Structure formats: C-alpha cells, structure tokens
Amino acid sequence: MTDKSRKPVRKAVFPVAGLGTRFLPATKAVPKEMLPIVDRPLIQYAVDEAREAGIEQMIFVTGRGKSAIEDHFDISFELEATMRERGKDMSALDGTRLAPGHCAYVRQQEPMGLGHAVWCARDIVGDEPFAVLLPDELMWGKTGCLKQMVDAYQxxxxxxxxxxxxxxxxxxxxGVIDPGKADGALTEVVGLVEKPKMEDAPSNKIVSGRYILQPEVMRTLENQGKGAGGEIQLTDAMARMIGTQPFHAVTFEGRRFDCGSKTGFVEATLALALEREDMAAQVRQIAARLLRG
Incomplete structure (x- = not known):
C-alpha cells in the first residue's frame, strides 16, 4: 500500500443540490436539508458526523434556492448579539459556525446525478482523498459512521x-456489494450491483450513503457517460475502480434513517426525540396517547 492511498481524509463533499420534491410544499422555499429533526436541521447531523471524523473542510455542492444552508453555517451577528444581551444560553449554536476557509460552496447547475455532483467539487478536492456524505441518510450511532470508516481507512x-x-x-x-474477504466489520468489495433481484443478490449488504474515495474517481467521472435514469452515477465510477485500487466496505454499527422519505423522516424525529433526556418521557406519553386513538 502506497503512502498516497493513506493520505489523511481532510475534505468532505455534501451533495445538496436536489429539489426535495417529495417534501413539497415544505421545500418550495426551504431546502430539504434544512428541515429539522427535532431541533437541528438535517444537514447539521451530517456536518457534525464529518467533524467527529476529523474532516477540516466541508464542500457543499448546491443549487438554486439553497442559500439558507450557507447562512446556517455563517455567523449571525444580530441573533448572537441579542442572545448575549438577554443572557441566553449560546450552546444551541455550537457547531453552526464554520470557521473561515473551512467551508466552500460550488453550484451543480444541472440535475445530472450524484456522480456529476461529486465531480463538480473536483477543483476544491484537488489531489486528495475525500469523503462524501449524503445528508438524506441520517446515520446514528455511539460512534459516527464516517469516524468508523476513517478508522478503518487508516x-x-x-x-x-x-x-x-x-x-x-x-x-x-x-445497491448491494459483491463481498470478498471479511474481517469483522471490514469487507473487501469485489463488485457493486444496483437493485438486484433477491435471488441474484451477491449479499444482503447495502450501500448506505457514506464514501471515502481516492481522487482518481474524479478523472473516472469526467469521462463517464450517463447511466441509470439518464444521470452520471457515482456507483458506476466506483465499480470501474474496483480491481485498480483497494476497495472495502465497513458495516456500520448504528442505525440508518432514510430521511429522503416522509416516513423515514418521521421515524428519525421520533427515534432521536426518544433519546433526549429533556423530552423522552413526554414523547412516550404523546405516542402512547396517539396510538390509543
């Protein structure tokens, strides 16, 4: 293994250009990534996960109407000044201020797929390995998903x-992996299969929205044609790299919530509320009352 393939993972790409049509009308004027799970927007969970894993620079691939994400991670002088004057607890804003130079924003001007969104960040990523986090996939565990992956990557x-x-x-x-050798939570990936029939699936291990990729994937994406859905697919680019570079999967020890669906969003809100000491008892009472009808 060359030193290059173990360069520290310092940058993370967040593809957040989607229109969020499944959540209309809520997302007509508010980015889907800014909808709250309890009291934190969805994107905050992904950024906190990245920070826990040692990520230094957050790269947001945005589209039109996503300026609220940029505002969220900026300093709000008026809000903070008012809170200080009134003696309010400022800890609620922890994690919402990204230091100068620690975040970057680039536009995906056309909805051409996840692979294309990642490729839009190529100049900022440069010649470094980088992480990709899909905020729709809320990964919840004692140790964050990306931290588990970075530990294995090292x-x-x-x-x-x-x-x-x-x-x-x-x-x-x-998407399902075709597994090779396994060692605990670490599994060699020898192939990727998108939405296989149950009888044809090489495993029951599904891809779950977190990636650490070497910079060569950008050059693969640059010369890649459109795939499923007429879009440039990240899965296709990764599949082409298998066999040319080491490729592994980490089985996440934690829970996944599909916040791209309404039911998954509700499930995540309820599950995380039930873990909060300040509201768990009340939420249980509310849920029991509603279930009684």
Whole structure:
C-alpha cells in the first residue's frame, strides 16, 4: 500500500443540490436539508458526523434556492448579539459556525446525478482523498459512521463505502456489494450491483450513503457517460475502480434513517426525540396517547 492511498481524509463533499420534491410544499422555499429533526436541521447531523471524523473542510455542492444552508453555517451577528444581551444560553449554536476557509460552496447547475455532483467539487478536492456524505441518510450511532470508516481507512487505505445488512427480501431496493474477504466489520468489495433481484443478490449488504474515495474517481467521472435514469452515477465510477485500487466496505454499527422519505423522516424525529433526556418521557406519553386513538 502506497503512502498516497493513506493520505489523511481532510475534505468532505455534501451533495445538496436536489429539489426535495417529495417534501413539497415544505421545500418550495426551504431546502430539504434544512428541515429539522427535532431541533437541528438535517444537514447539521451530517456536518457534525464529518467533524467527529476529523474532516477540516466541508464542500457543499448546491443549487438554486439553497442559500439558507450557507447562512446556517455563517455567523449571525444580530441573533448572537441579542442572545448575549438577554443572557441566553449560546450552546444551541455550537457547531453552526464554520470557521473561515473551512467551508466552500460550488453550484451543480444541472440535475445530472450524484456522480456529476461529486465531480463538480473536483477543483476544491484537488489531489486528495475525500469523503462524501449524503445528508438524506441520517446515520446514528455511539460512534459516527464516517469516524468508523476513517478508522478503518487508516489501517488499509484505498476506497471505502459504508454498508448495512438488511433482510434478503429488501435488497432489490438498494445497491448491494459483491463481498470478498471479511474481517469483522471490514469487507473487501469485489463488485457493486444496483437493485438486484433477491435471488441474484451477491449479499444482503447495502450501500448506505457514506464514501471515502481516492481522487482518481474524479478523472473516472469526467469521462463517464450517463447511466441509470439518464444521470452520471457515482456507483458506476466506483465499480470501474474496483480491481485498480483497494476497495472495502465497513458495516456500520448504528442505525440508518432514510430521511429522503416522509416516513423515514418521521421515524428519525421520533427515534432521536426518544433519546433526549429533556423530552423522552413526554414523547412516550404523546405516542402512547396517539396510538390509543
């Protein structure tokens, strides 16, 4: 393994240019990533996860109407001054201020797929390995998903994806890895299959929205044609790199919430509220009352 393939992972790409049409009308004027899970916007959970993993620079691939994300991670002078004057607790704003130079914003001007969104960040990523976090996938665990991946990356280097095990009858809804050698939570990836039939699936380990990629993927994406849905797919680029660079999966020890769906969003809100000491008892009472009808 070369030193290059174990360069520290300092940068993370957040593809946040989507229109969020499944959440209309809520997302007509508010980015989907700014909708709150309890009292923090969805994007905040992904950024906090990246910081825990040692990420130094956050790269947001945005589209029109996403300025609220940029404002959220900026200093709000009027708000902070008013809170100080009134003696309010400022800790609620912890994590919402990204230091100068620690965040960057680039536009994906056309909705051409996840691969294209990642490629839009190529000049900022440069010749370094980088992480990709899909904020729709809220990964919740005692240790963050990306931190688990970075720890494994430091041991073996190369490319990484996070995976979760699901029942076999659910694999046709996801991308699935073709596994090689396994060592605990670490599994060699010898292939990727998108939404296979249950009987054809090489495993029940699904790709779950977190990646560590070597910079060569950008050159692969640059020369890649459109794939499924007429879009430039990141999965296709990763599949082409398997065999040319080490590729592993880390089985995430934690829970995944699909906040790209309304039911997943509600589930995440309820689950995280039930873990909050300041509201868990009341939420349980409310849920019990509602279930009684």
């Amino acid at each position: 041991e073996v280097g190369g490319n990484f994806i996070s995976v979760l095990e699901v029942p076999r009858d659910e694999v046709s809804s996801y």
